[in-house]
Amino acid sequence: MKPIDQARNALAFLEDDTHEHAFDQLIWGLRERRDAAAREVPEWEQLRTLASEIKEHTLSNLARYLELFEARAKRNGVQVHWARDAHEHNQIVYDILSSHNVEWLVKSKSMLTEECDTRAFLGQRGIEVAETDLGERIQQLDDEPPSHIVGPAFQKTPQDVADLFHRVYGSDPNRPDPVYLAQVMREQTRPLILDAQAGMTGANFAVAETGAVVTVTNEGNADLSANVPKLLICSVGIEKVIPGVEQLAVFIRLLTRSATGERITQYTSHFAAPRMGGEMHIVLVDNGRSQRLADERFWPSLKCIRCGACMNTCPVYRRSGGLSYGSTYMGPIGIITMPSVDIHRHSELPYASTINGSCSNVCPVQINIHEQIYEWREVMGAKGEFSATKKAAMKVADKLLSNPRAYRVAAEAGGSALGVLPRFAIYNRLNAWGRRREIPSPAEETFHQWYARNRTGAAQPPETPAETTEAKAVDDERA
Amino acid sequence: MSVREDILTAIREHHPPPRELPEVPDFHRATDNSLSDLFSRALARLDGKTVAEPPTDLQMWLTETFPDAGRICSAVPELEGTVTPAEFSDWAAPADVDVTVVRTPLGVAETGSVLVTEKELEVNTIVVLAQHLVVLLDPADLVENIHDAYHHPSFQQAAYAALLSGPSGSADIGGKTVHPAQGVTTLTVILSPRPASEAIPEGATR
Ligand code: SF4
Numbered sequence: 001m002k003p004i005d006q007a008r009n010a011l012a013f014l015e016d017d018t019h020e021h022a023f024d025q026l027i028w029g030l031r032e033r034r035d036a037a038a039r040e041v042p043e044w045e046q047l048r049t050l051a052s053e054i055k056e057h058t059l060s061n062l063a064r065y066l067e068l069f070e071a072r073a074k075r076n077g078v079q080v081h082w083a084r085d086a087h088e089h090n091q092i093v094y095d096i097l098s099s100h101n102v103e104w105l106v107k108s109k110s111m112l113t114e115e116c117d118t119r120a121f122l123g124q125r126g127i128e129v130a131e132t133d134l135g136e137r138i139q140q141l142d143d144e145p146p147s148h149i150v151g152p153a154f155q156k157t158p159q160d161v162a163d164l165f166h167r168v169y170g171s172d173p174n175r176p177d178p179v180y181l182a183q184v185m186r187e188q189t190r191p192l193i194l195d196a197q198a199g200m201t202g203a204n205f206a207v208a209e210t211g212a213v214v215t216v217t218n219e220g221n222a223d224l225s226a227n228v229p230k231l232l233i234c235s236v237g238i239e240k241v242i243p244g245v246e247q248l249a250v251f252i253r254l255l256t257r258s259a260t261g262e263r264i265t266q267y268t269s270h271f272a273a274p275r276m277g278g279e280m281h282i283v284l285v286d287n288g289r290s291q292r293l294a295d296e297r298f299w300p301s302l303k304c305i306r307c308g309a310c311m312n313t314c315p316v317y318r319r320s321g322g323l324s325y326g327s328t329y330m331g332p333i334g335i336i337t338m339p340s341v342d343i344h345r346h347s348e349l350p351y352a353s354t355i356n357g358s359c360s361n362v363c364p365v366q367i368n369i370h371e372q373i374y375e376w377r378e379v380m381g382a383k384g385e386f387s388a389t390k391k392a393a394m395k396v397a398d399k400l401l402s403n404p405r406a407y408r409v410a411a412e413a414g415g416s417a418l419g420v421l422p423r424f425a426i427y428n429r430l431n432a433w434g435r436r437r438e439i440p441s442p443a444e445e446t447f448h449q450w451y452a453r454n455r456t457g458a459a460q461p462p463e464t465p466a467e468t469t470e471a472k473a474v475d476d477e478r479a
Numbered sequence: 480m481s482v483r484e485d486i487l488t489a490i491r492e493h494h495p496p497p498r499e500l501p502e503v504p505d506f507h508r509a510t511d512n513s514l515s516d517l518f519s520r521a522l523a524r525l526d527g528k529t530v531a532e533p534p535t536d537l538q539m540w541l542t543e544t545f546p547d548a549g550r551i552c553s554a555v556p557e558l559e560g561t562v563t564p565a566e567f568s569d570w571a572a573p574a575d576v577d578v579t580v581v582r583t584p585l586g587v588a589e590t591g592s593v594l595v596t597e598k599e600l601e602v603n604t605i606v607v608l609a610q611h612l613v614v615l616l617d618p619a620d621l622v623e624n625i626h627d628a629y630h631h632p633s634f635q636q637a638a639y640a641a642l643l644s645g646p647s648g649s650a651d652i653g654g655k656t657v658h659p660a661q662g663v664t665t666l667t668v669i670l671s672p673r674p675a676s677e678a679i680p681e682g683a684t685r
Binding site: 053161272 | 482491498603648
């Protein structure tokens, strides 16, 4: 298969002013709300460090925690299955469903089942899956993959949705009003939920101590999908396991604040055992994760809690749209995840970045995203997996990263500084996603600016661009 | 080798170098505000309502607040509804409930959340399928933050435990939150001490 040409796809998206503008506004709004939410929590940086350390601890003892989780879940009366890859996952799910004669099921949002293309697999075998998350259902009805991991349909305007619902449900196409459209969806989806023969959910976390699968939603659709039918199947990536509820608290405090700027979602739900008279299955899925664990450069990407903050802050993502990446995960987290799934197909993704470091700065689990993007470029270079058009950008990134000071000036993007370095990186004519129009100077406050504003003592910010080190320095100072 | 062993072996061979599990502090914060105030303000962020003064007559309050409600599911001794959870033949049946009333064993001030489990609900779907949800919360059951909340024994024991922090909503169309999505249309929390006869739930941390 040919490599995905993210830049070309992005250009097509940029041609459409209405969508590009609406998307940029919506996504940037999330980023701003995330900043406000983080500022409200004095221990924010400490929480990020804790979250990162907890994930690193768990991943370095992953086999043990998975065994603990499995043992506890079984004790709770749950049936636990293991799948090496997407196909095995889908086959297990199919076998469970067909042994219960299920022809019809409801499902809440799960990036893992997107990754496994479970809906299509089941559909080909006569089992129909209805998505119950509003955004995911919209994408399903329009036969499109998610454009954002938190809001799958963010790339659509309310008018697009009004047109789509008119086409599918016959609702009023002249009412691009989200309240009305959500109501249409509720009326259409509720009967499906009430009649469903089985329910599927993903997992935000899997708690080894209690055997619980934790879902975080605004809509309550995971609770409905899991509780209304008697048969429940939860698909869980093996990296989702965490030690216990004490650690869960750290992630719950970080996740929604990072994703949407709210303190929590409306429903934070813990499913530990089958409902009365019901049956619960958990499928633990590897699908390349154990391989990634082996890579000393890229294993930290497994810490990801799928908050979407790195996407929201990324100037390339905001201007390209999520579909341009042509992959399950998009934006910075997509760039560092997808090449390990299929290196050739995703060989151009690492160039869809200014490497400005903003993604690493907002990441609640302190993944060194921008450094990994850079390293993926090196991998592509070494494998001959990069096209000539991308060489220039690579050289600039090289310069930036080999010189912390220059890098910091560039990342802070204070008007004129941005004008010199990244201009060349971003707007050179070979670089399609910067071609059409200039990116306004990034409004985000970088760590260095924050530090300068907040520091109480006379200590100078460290020169290294590594956010983790800096965050620690601040905590030390406070202590 | 079984698939399970295969995966676990691959993981064992690939583990990154071991790291310590850090201690998580409780992050308690000095504040002049009462937990009830913090709670109601946090709940309001996601469009949940708090009734700070418990109505003397819950029945009358309910009739005034939800004049059109015909089917009331009560899971509390304080109120006689038209149906109790035990009467539902299957878990899709609460779809015709207008208002569900339930008592929570735990409120979280930081996030405006209330906990429900199968112990309070019997039929879990009564809190999601009903049109409106009313939750009784004893202010004495409030904790400061999410760290405290997870010390509650329910998280070790319950088959289903949900922290509810607002009526069902979605921001999936155009990024602005609208209600309802698939769950309840409104969530109202009444700060109402437990009746004296009702024992404090076993093992509650306070
Ligand atoms: S990489 Fe970090 S910021 Fe991006 S989605 Fe994952 S946790 Fe969120």
